[in-house]
Amino acid sequence: MTKSIVCLQPLTSQQQERIKAAAPGYTFTQGDAKNPDLQLLAEAEIVIGWAKGISDTLLRPESSLRWVQSWSAGIEKLPLDRLKQQGILLTSGSGVHAEPISAVIFGFILLFTRNLHTAVRNQQNRIWKSDGSESELFGKTAVIAGTGAIGSETARIAKAFRMKTIGVSRSGKPVADFDQIYTTDRLSEAVSQGDFIINTLPITDETKHLFNATSFSAFKEGSYYINIGRGATTDTEALIDALNRGQLRGAGLDVFETEPLPQDHPLWSMEQVIITPHSAGITDQYADRIVNIFTENVKSYLSSGTPSLNLVDYDRQY
Structure with missing residues (x-):
């Protein structure tokens, strides 16, 4: 049987040639x-x-499939139980988004810190006004839930602004550019120190509604919440309540429990909220980065039978 690679996402001819060169003996x-x-x-x-509509074809008992390279970092929409049962290797697109998403995170942060979000609204109405509450990032604390590629890049940039960085992760292991890291079970202790709490987490059984009424009540009063991870990690009603109570001064949100966000949703009308349409990870360099991951993985797959980058642990769901 011919060894075959099929890509379901559009690639340029140059990107296709890179894959062919990395996988001699395979048809692409x-x-x-x-x-x-x-x-x-x-x-x-x-x-x-x-x-x-491809699951039944690819996951039939006699299938030739041995490895799936996800096009995205998130894998929650894939048939994980069936892939695991079939023993199919799965690699994610983790790391592809670090640069564009960290830029969006600091876009949110700088808009809030310098009141640029209200300045834009005032400009539309030709209003010359500042309430004098502009601040700066020097000495502020960023609490970053998730210390992977996106969280690490965010921490690195935060250090350039001379901010303190606190991470939250499942393992609590030290990571470069973080001053301190807490395990997830100490989330409330971590967020209580943050001026900006940044959620970069994937959705798993453990992270669903991790940010809820309990965790929001632990936030420092007047802090900001930013979510560019997954919408279901946040209890939306608890978030709205925290905003209405003033526990949170604002929120920058790229992801939501329901997408698209319904037109009548109360978040749309909250002036202290900035909304982007799940676009933080979009970049014109996306396909190149996926191809970089894939071609590196092909080398190890051909030599050892296992990809070396972003291999998903089905039990952890990432």
Whole structure:
């Protein structure tokens, strides 16, 4: 049987050639996630990306599939139980988003710190006004939930602003550019110190509604909450209550429990909230970075049978 790689996301000819060069002996086919060729996928050993309606073809008992390279960092929409049962290797796109998402995080932070969000609204109404509450980042504390690629890049940038950095992670292990790291069970203790609390977490059974009424009540009064991880990690009603009570001075939100955010949702009308449409990770360099991950993984897959980067632990769900 021919060794086959099928990519379901669009790649340039140059990106395709890079994959072919990294995987000698394999055929490479550019597929289409919107109109997947099931006959082609039925013979694939490696698939890049995923699509609706392909699970039964790829995960049948006699399937040739051995490895899936996710197109995204988040893998919660994939049939994880079936992939695990079939013994399929799964690698994520973790690390692809570090640069664009950290830029959005600091976009939110700087808008709030310098009141630029209200300045834009005032400009639309030709109002010359400042309430004098502008501040700066020097000496402020950023608490970053999630110390992976995005959290680490955010901490590195925070240090350039001479901020204190506190991380929250499952393991609590030290990571560069963090002054201190707490384990997740000490989340309330960590967030109580933050001027900006930044959520970069994936959605797992453990992180669902991790930010809830209890954790928001531990926030420093007048702090800001930023969520660019996954919407379901946050109890939206508890967030709105914390904003209305003034526990939070503002929130920068790129992800939501329901997407698109309904037009009648109360978050839209809250002037202390900045909303982006789950676009923080979008970048014109996205495909190049996925190809970088994939070609590096192909080397180790061909030599040892296992990809070396971003291998998903099905039990941890990331």
